[in-house]
Amino acid sequence: MQSFKEVFKTKDFLLLWFSQTFSQLADRMLVGVLLLQVHNLTTNKLGLAIPMLSFGISALIFSLIAGVYVDRWKKKMILVVSNLIRIVLISIFIFLPFTTNSLVYLFIVSFLIFTVAQFFLPAETSSIPLLVKKKDLTAANSLFMVTWMGSTVVGFALIPVLAFFQLTLENMYVFTAIFYAIAAIIASLMHFPEYSTCAEHSYQQIIKDLTLGLEFIRRNFIVRITLFNLFVATTVLAILSELAIDFVASIIGIQKTYFGYFIALSGVGMFFGIITINIFNELKRGILISIGFLITGIILIFLSYTNTVIMALVLIFFLGVGNGYITIPIQTTIQAKTPKHVRGRVFGIQNMIVNSAFTIPVVIGGYLANILSTSMVFYSLGILVLIVGLINVIIPKARTL
Numbered sequence: 001m002q003s004f005k006e007v008f009k010t011k012d013f014l015l016l017w018f019s020q021t022f023s024q025l026a027d028r029m030l031v032g033v034l035l036l037q038v039h040n041l042t043t044n045k046l047g048l049a050i051p052m053l054s055f056g057i058s059a060l061i062f063s064l065i066a067g068v069y070v071d072r073w074k075k076k077m078i079l080v081v082s083n084l085i086r087i088v089l090i091s092i093f094i095f096l097p098f099t100t101n102s103l104v105y106l107f108i109v110s111f112l113i114f115t116v117a118q119f120f121l122p123a124e125t126s127s128i129p130l131l132v133k134k135k136d137l138t139a140a141n142s143l144f145m146v147t148w149m150g151s152t153v154v155g156f157a158l159i160p161v162l163a164f165f166q167l168t169l170e171n172m173y174v175f176t177a178i179f180y181a182i183a184a185i186i187a188s189l190m191h192f193p194e195y196s197t198c199a200e201h202s203y204q205q206i207i208k209d210l211t212l213g214l215e216f217i218r219r220n221f222i223v224r225i226t227l228f229n230l231f232v233a234t235t236v237l238a239i240l241s242e243l244a245i246d247f248v249a250s251i252i253g254i255q256k257t258y259f260g261y262f263i264a265l266s267g268v269g270m271f272f273g274i275i276t277i278n279i280f281n282e283l284k285r286g287i288l289i290s291i292g293f294l295i296t297g298i299i300l301i302f303l304s305y306t307n308t309v310i311m312a313l314v315l316i317f318f319l320g321v322g323n324g325y326i327t328i329p330i331q332t333t334i335q336a337k338t339p340k341h342v343r344g345r346v347f348g349i350q351n352m353i354v355n356s357a358f359t360i361p362v363v364i365g366g367y368l369a370n371i372l373s374t375s376m377v378f379y380s381l382g383i384l385v386l387i388v389g390l391i392n393v394i395i396p397k398a399r400t401l
Contacts, residue, residue, distance in 0.1 A: 006133070012191055013131040015186055016079075016127055016128070017147060019184075019187040020124055020183075021151060022179045022180070022182040022183040023083060023179070024147065025151040027117070028154075029155040029156070029158055029176050030090070030110075032263070033159065033169050033173065035048065035051055035245060035259075041102075044366075045242075045366045045367075046366035048242050051106075052238055053358065055114040057359060058111050058118060059118055059352055060352055060359060063122070067345045067347055068345055069119065070119065075124075075126070076188075078119050078123040079120060079123055079127075079187040082116050082119050082120040083187065086117070086180050090113065091177065093109065094173050094174060097170050100170055118351060126347050129335055130340075137332055137335055141335065152270075156259075157260055157264040159260040212345065213342055213349050220337060223333075223334060230350070231357055232384070233296075234357040236296065236385060238362050242362050242366060243378075244259045244263060246374050247374050250374070251306075262313070265313055265317050268320060269320020269323075270320035270321065271320070272320070272321055272324070273321040274328055276321075277325060286392060288329045289326055289392055290390075291322075292326035292329075293389030294322075295321065295322030296326070297383070297384075297387075299318050300382030301379055301382035301383070303316070304378035304379035305379075
């Protein structure tokens with residue numbers, strides 16, 4: 001509790017936190033609207049991967065380079081400008097509504113939006129250690145993860161609420177633009193010590209910096225296994241998000257816009273997990289990660305047999321709890337084990353690895369859902385997650401993170 005009091009005393013950290021809140025609220029709402037927009041244009045489960053692919057491909061192409069430039073550019077500038085650019089891009093959907101009726105246009109514009117996000121994310125994450133003391137990192141990350149899940153809860157829950165008031169999906173893009181504008185204004189008020197490596201921007205230097213980040217990860221087993229765990233956790237999240245609308249409409253049998261409530265409830269569960277994780281302060285981070293994987297795997301298997309609303313809601317809640325036990329220890333470990341002069345590069349690589357879960361895995365998930373079923377995909381994910389959890393238990397270094 002004392003650590004939370006310390007981070008709340010830091011004015012610029014609070015501004016970063018508020019900016020993150022509105023930016024991520026816009027992110028979550030945008031993803032939800034894109035999923036519904038695509039679902040209206042195609043019922044092919046493989047086609048539902050388009051929003052995820054636009055996100056994942058942009059990450060694979062740009063996140064490494066973005067991490068290098070985050071270490072060179074002023075982070076405040078990145079946070080402000082990236083939000084402003086996303087407002088301009090979302091305005092395409094608002095003022096040229098025909099673009100929302102084409103899978104091609106939806107992919108191109110969302111690809112550009114998510115490309116800008118590749119610069120925002122490592123700038124935001126690598127700013128945290130500059131604003132708080134090392135001993136307060138866990139509290140700061142917990143606060144950011146609570147906000148991340150709070151944004152998920154509110155962002156996705158807003159969609160069925162706005163739909164109830166007869167707002168169209170096109171109108172909902174206006175809300176995302178407003179949230180990005182608020183985030184940009186708040187970020188512009190920040191003042192904090194910047195750290196950059198050098199001013200050289202040559203191609204050779206960029207390659208050298210990328211190599212430095214990759215070499216650091218290659219030499220650090222703890223960071224490698226932590227990134228692997230994060231990739232698996234994100235793969236599960238990506239496929240669940242891809243198939244959420246089909247699960248709600250086809251298996252549970254309720255209105256498809258209600259999928260936002262289900263994703264929001266998983267956010268409530270993760271919030272509960274983040275709050276209760278402080279009870280287990282005596283446990284190593286590796287043990288907490290293993291517990292999170294085991295909980296998540298068991299819940300996914302039960303979810304694959306579920307076709308009632310109440311049971312699905314209960315399981316989704318505990319799925320979020322398990323995810324909370326995975327994500328916070330992972331993020332804290334990476335920040336604590338990474339020197340500040342390579343943080344931007346490492347977080348850029350982290351984003352690339354994690355977001356690659358939104359490429360081939362979502363294609364495989366959509367394909368398997370087409371030829372098998374959504375329930376069978378959930379069951380298979382449960383088995384995979386249980387195996388990863390057991391691997392973390394078996395490997396000594398993974399247990400002692």
